[in-house]
Each structure stands twice: as C-alpha cells, then as structure tokens.
Amino acid sequence: MSELSKLAYDLRKDVVEMIIEGKGGHIGGDMSVMEILVALYMKQMNISPENMDDENRDRFVMSKGHSVEAYYAVLAKKGFFDINTCIKEFSKFGSPFIGHPNNKLPGIEMNSGSLGHGLPVCVGMALAGKMDRKDYRVYTVMGDGELAEGSVWEAAMAANQFKLDNLCAVVDRNRLQISGNTELVMGHDDLHERFRSFGWHVIDVADGNDIDQLNEAFEEAKTAKGQPTVLIANTVKGKGSPVMENKAGWHHKVPTVEERIQILKDFEEKKEAL
Numbered sequence: 001m002s003e004l005s006k007l008a009y010d011l012r013k014d015v016v017e018m019i020i021e022g023k024g025g026h027i028g029g030d031m032s033v034m035e036i037l038v039a040l041y042m043k044q045m046n047i048s049p050e051n052m053d054d055e056n057r058d059r060f061v062m063s064k065g066h067s068v069e070a071y072y073a074v075l076a077k078k079g080f081f082d083i084n085t086c087i088k089e090f091s092k093f094g095s096p097f098i099g100h101p102n103n104k105l106p107g108i109e110m111n112s113g114s115l116g117h118g119l120p121v122c123v124g125m126a127l128a129g130k131m132d133r134k135d136y137r138v139y140t141v142m143g144d145g146e147l148a149e150g151s152v153w154e155a156a157m158a159a160n161q162f163k164l165d166n167l168c169a170v171v172d173r174n175r176l177q178i179s180g181n182t183e184l185v186m187g188h189d190d191l192h193e194r195f196r197s198f199g200w201h202v203i204d205v206a207d208g209n210d211i212d213q214l215n216e217a218f219e220e221a222k223t224a225k226g227q228p229t230v231l232i233a234n235t236v237k238g239k240g241s242p243v244m245e246n247k248a249g250w251h252h253k254v255p256t257v258e259e260r261i262q263i264l265k266d267f268e269e270k271k272e273a274l
C-alpha cells in the first residue's frame with residue numbers, strides 16, 4: 001500500500017500545477033480527499049475506462065464537487081484522459097476541464113458542485129441496483145461542511161428505509177469548510193451518533209489520509225448487511241504541506257511562486273518518508 005500512498009503525493013503535485021495553470025481551485029479539500037479517492041479508484045471500485053458502459057460497474061459520485069482537481073488527477077491516472085491536457089486546459093474558456101465535475105468528461109457519472117446532491121442521487125443508483133438485482137456498489141464522498149444541507153439527511157433516511165447495503169458514503173472530516181471551523185458554522189461533534197440514529201453502519205477512520213486504514217474500512221463496509229455504511233474519515237485540510245495544512249484560507253487559494261516551491265518540496269519529503 002505504500003506505493004498508493006506515494007502515488008497520492010504525486011497526484012497532489014498534479015493538483016498544484018492544475019490550480020496554478022487555471023488560476024483558481026479548491027486546493028485544501030483536494031489535499032484532504034486525495035487518499036480517499038486513490039483507495040477507491042486504485043483498490044476498491046470496479047470502475048475503469050474499459051467498463052464505463054457495463055451496467056455492472058460500480059458507481060461513484062464526487063458529491064463535494066469543488067474538489068474536482070483531485071478527482072481529475074485520479075481519473076487521469078486511471079486512464080480516463082491525459083493529465084498534461086487536463087493541466088494545460090484546466091479552467092480555460094471552452095475547455096471540458098471546468099472547475100466542477102461535468103459528465104461530458106469520460107469517467108464522470110454526474111455533474112456535481114452544488115453541495116447536498118450526491119447522496120440523494122446515490123440512493124437512487126443504489127435502489128436501482130437492488131431492483132435490478134445487480135451486484136454493483138455505489139460510493140460517494142461528501143465534505144463535512146456539506147452535511148449542513150438538509151437533502152443529505154433526507155437521503156440518509158431513505159437509504160436506511162430501503163436497506164441499501166450496496167451504498168457506502170465517505171465524509172471527508174477535515175473540520176473546515178469555506179469560512180472556517182465546521183463546529184462554529186454547523187457542529188458535527190455527534191456525527192457518528194447522528195448517522196447511527198439514521199440507521200447507518202458507521203466506521204470511524206482515525207486517519208483518513210492513511211490508505212491502509214481506508215481500505216480496511218471499505219472492506220468492512222462490504223460486510224455490513226441490511227443497512228448503508230458511512231466512513232467518517234478524519235483528514236487534514238491542505239494535507240501534505242505546513243504551508244496549507246488546517247488553514248481555512250487555503251480552501252480556495254492559488255499558491256504563489258515561492259509557495260509552490262515550498263509545497264512541492266514538502267510533498268517530496270512526505271513521499272520519501274513513507
């Protein structure tokens with residue numbers, strides 16, 4: 001798994017280049033979600049450029065769509081498109097590589113970015129899988145700030161009602177949202193209990209930037225029967241460089257020339273230490 005942990009740092013570099021080239025992007029949440037996406041795409045999910053038309057493929061919705069740069073970097077690594085084209089065209093006028101996921105690009109199931117819509121759509125996908133007696137699994141990643149959206153909890157109720165054990169949601173629990181600490185904006189200290197009371201199997205991932213811990217949790221999720229599973233993945237916003245880590249201002253910031261040099265150096269050191 002250390003290879004996948006190293007890969008996460010290489011993909012973080014792609015994200016930095018994308019955001020500098022596009023002159024904008026949600027860098028903090030890209031960094032916190034990276035290992036979650038790497039674990040899903042490189043180990044857990046049955047999704048590839050070859051099987052996107054196969055109705056038995058797993059389904060993924062990037063509900064926290066603003067972290068599109070991390071999503072693009074992982075999709076490119078998986079072979080859906082070329083990373084250099086993506087970096088060059090990111091956020092340019094007329095480019096398909098826009099600042100939120102759109103399903104005109106290969107590999108992307110659903111347009112997202114308006115928070116609170118991923119889980120409701122995934123409930124529909126998972127219910128359709130049950131009705132059609134298909135074995136595919138459905139995954140989504142939400143931000144912890146996103147959980148303030150009421151639609152998330154309507155969908156959470158429905159997922160339990162329909163016993164959707166083919167559904168696995170991940171909360172990127174980085175404790176920050178756009179304007180600061182989630183606990184000051186809409187607190188989630190009782191998040192585990194809240195999901196439990198909505199009938200979900202809850203798995204706490206102590207270090208949500210640890211690929212092994214994530215994979216273990218995803219395996220456990222597959223064994224939960226008769227109820228959906230949520231992984232509460234405790235991550236670090238801006239993970240990988242002290243320049244960005246746990247700083248709300250890095251929710252949406254473009255690194256300066258000097259910051260870029262420092263950030264890339266920090267990534268390299270973290271990668272070598274793995």
Ligand SMILES: Cc1ncc(C[n+]2csc(CCOP(=O)(O)OP(=O)(O)O)c2C)c(N)n1
Pocket residue numbers: 026028029030032064066113114115116142143144145146147172174176177178237251
């Ligand atoms: C419905 C909706 N309201 C507001 C926004 C603007 N917005 C973009 S990112 C963000 C903060 C999200 O915080 P969180 O879900 O914790 O994401 P992360 O920390 O992982 O970046 C907000 C409010 C949006 N995209 N959608």
Ligand SMILES: [Mg+2]
Pocket residue numbers: 143144145172173174175176177182
């Ligand atoms: Mg957050």
